[in-house]
Amino acid sequence: MATVETTLAAPAHIAEHEHHEPDNFWRKYIFSEDHKTIAKQYLISGILWAIIGISMSVIFRLQLGFPNMELGFLKPILRGWITDTNKLDPNFYLALITMHGTIMVFFVLTAGLSGTFSNFLIPLQIGARDMASGFLNMLSYWFFFVASVIMFFSLFLETGPAAGGWVIYPPLSALPQAHMGSELGMTLWLSSMALFIVSQLLGGINYITTVINLRTRGMSFSKLPLTIWAFLLTAILGLISFPVLLSASLLLIFDRSFGTSFYLSEIYINGEALPNVGGSPILFQHLFWFLGHPEVYIVMLPALGITSEIIATNARKPIFGYRAMIASMMGIAFLAFIVWAHHMFVTGMNPFLGSIFMFLTLIIAVPSAVKSFNYITTLWRGNIRFTPAMLFSIGLVSFFISGGVTGLILGNSALDIQLHDTYFVVAHFHLVMGASSAFGLLAGVYHWFPKMFGRLMNEKLGYVHFWLTFIGIYSVFFPMHYTGIAGFPRRYYAFTSYDFTKNIFADLNSFITIAAIVTFSAQFLFLFNFAYSLFRGKRSPQNPWKSNTLEWTAPVSPKHGNWPGEIPAVYRWPYDYSKPGAKDDFIPQNVPYSQTPESNLPHENELIGLEREIEAQNLNDQFNQPH
């Protein structure tokens, strides 16, 4: 009886697949469960947020660079936030820096980077039809979308959006009477972030499950491209740390709305002594940075993964120290959880704890250094093609080093006393995490644009974009080290109140602002290039960069399910570039060793015997699974 049933079910099953995805506009482009579409949704959202986030920085840079400037021309956009004397309102200045930080860190560099490339590349590079759960994946994007809508809406409140810095330290963020931005703006910030965290968790679970379960035949962990390793570790970091921010936010919501005292104690404000006692603002900082520090690596690791792939491809060389790269990423991912309190050396935390965190923090510099050296060695004796993606990757390595070395200064608690919360810190993290992961995002877009949209971006425009941005970002952030050493505190609306900041570095600050405007303007080249190439770009061949990874074995514009026939099997690691003896300077992962006897290394000849075994497996094709 049972056998009869299965035989009957089989044709019906096949028939079902033919109508798997009805070409309904809503299901295809809006509520799509296809990982490629979701990736594009993340990318577009990320780009829109980046425009908003960077424009904000330009506005507050105008205030900092040209404090006497008449900002009346911004009145049509900012309305009441421009005072009657045509100046930027100091409250709104704080709102701008807060929203700039929040948007760039979470919405652009977490959702925009990880969301785009984890979604797009994981199934394509590991050889899967789609994510483990297309539905959760769709849900993840739409939670992010709702979070975005709420955050965007908060920009238009009369009392302004959240304004206590992106770290929203209570009591400032907990007390509406302490600051305008702690009124409805903060409530919306917290709601938006709660939804954002849900989105991250749904996404993260999906990425991890997909990488673990849906790798194609032969794709062992030791053959995974470094991008996938990076995305996997990123997802694990997010899964462990984001819930902590959720609880921190919840407790803050309780303190704000239900009269609890988790973070509040002994406060006298606006002529009134509040009843709250026994809470600790430091508790919030611990919880926040328990996410906040891994967050730095959540934005950094995907960029490093993308860079590894692009540098190897375009240097036409295997990535140097593949295993060391994985080990470094694992080391960074682990250490990321035990260094958070280096953000809190001078918060009144026990100095002994400070000593411990100083030691742990400086350990994390070692795997980071190893990664940089490995990138540089990958270039050595390569045959480098400067595609725009390659340029951005090299730029990333440069920023990662330049911003990273000052981490050694700031991670040293004795030196942090003076430099904490000065522009030195601003320079440090903008270079090491802001600019470099933004470069990872741009490099990724240039590199995988052909796979996403089937067309090539204009390279020459890409070159100009790169050089303007690269020079621009150094011009913006390098001089900030100087103001930092001179003691300029961050988050200051103006530097006119103190003798030690008055009348100095005014020209430097103007220079930074001009550089920021130029850099910002240069991004419109990218936008133009993106939009133009989307419709009018040159058609891409199947494997435009002559790359080894699996996504380039799929059709130029993969349909739902990615590969029309069977999913390719994988026989070798993804970095067989310029192998001695080989005809071409690349051998894709799906080429068996039995077909390349001329270039096999001795131990690889032994692997030929395993190829049948690999081919015999067919466990993970979602289309061949019963529903």
Added chain:
Amino acid sequence: MIYIVGLLAVIFLALAALVVSRMAAVVRGVNSNGVDDDATYTGISNKINGAMFMVFLVLGTTAAVWSFIDATQYFLPEASSPHGRRTDTLFWVSMSIVTAAFMLTNTVLFYFAFKYQAKKNYKAAYYPENHKLELIWTVVPAVIMAVMVFTGWRAWRDIMSEAPQGAQEIEIVGKQFNWIVRYPGVDDNKLGNFNYKLIDNNNEVGIDFSDEKAFDDFTSTTEMHIPVGRPISLKIRARDVLHSVFIPHMRVKMDAVPGMPTRFWFVADKTTEQMKNELNNQDFTYEIACTEVCGRGHFSMRLRLIVEDEDSWKKWCAEQKPLLTSYPEYATRIPANLKVKAAKYLPADSAVSSDSTTATTEQGGSAASVSLR
């Protein structure tokens, strides 16, 4: 400066012109020249990009060196506290190490990018790993960092140690948007208790006058005076939200946290006068700033710090009126058994009147009890 801006403008215009011409070319679809070279990346574009890395390296280094030399004049002068000089030295030593690493790695990065740009009929080296090399560049940074951390840790340990015996205690309280300094008073030199619920417009730091140590405490909201050459132990509090005490010239920074008093001790070893002469600037003054965002007025929480010799500091302290003297109405909070001790801080008439009233009640009370008996 104007020249730099002008120069930048010219560069920007040139680049803009380049961009416009490129865009025009893109839109016209004129993209066919040198297809072969483009495919192998051995054409002119690749050479330009490779060369640009060297140009960037040279110009970037020049700009970095020049701007650093130009910026040094504005860096804070040598610290006015011994621990500050120690961290300054440590900072510049660490800074030279990391600058060397920064220059070296970036140079190698850009040079390799230039040197190994794609060439026709050239195949890259297949060089996937070298364990010895990897071991070297794991161990070398680790050792250098270990040394940096260890020296930093020793400095940190000493700076954060308990304040030495005989340190002068001074309390600094942050609020939106100014600092209030409380001194322990000239008579007992001890800070009295406080309670945030006692804060009002006159008693801004919530001094608890049921503690006799509080009687001679006085406050100041305009400046902080400290004696030179003596350990100062700052007791740091916040009234409303987080603030952070930053004394740039002393290399002092510590957050002010509501509900959790913090501390930082240091020795100021140059008086304001000495600094004026040293810097040749008669307007020089030490300042205290806030470095933890605290709201609208965060950027202007300035407090002047005056470092003077012991005698003039004592003299200044003696001139200040205890809070109790300024606002004798707080006398009602003084418990009966301490009234006598408090009397000297209260103006004669109010002291007399309050004394007489309490005396009467006391007498009345005892009379009543007598009568009851």
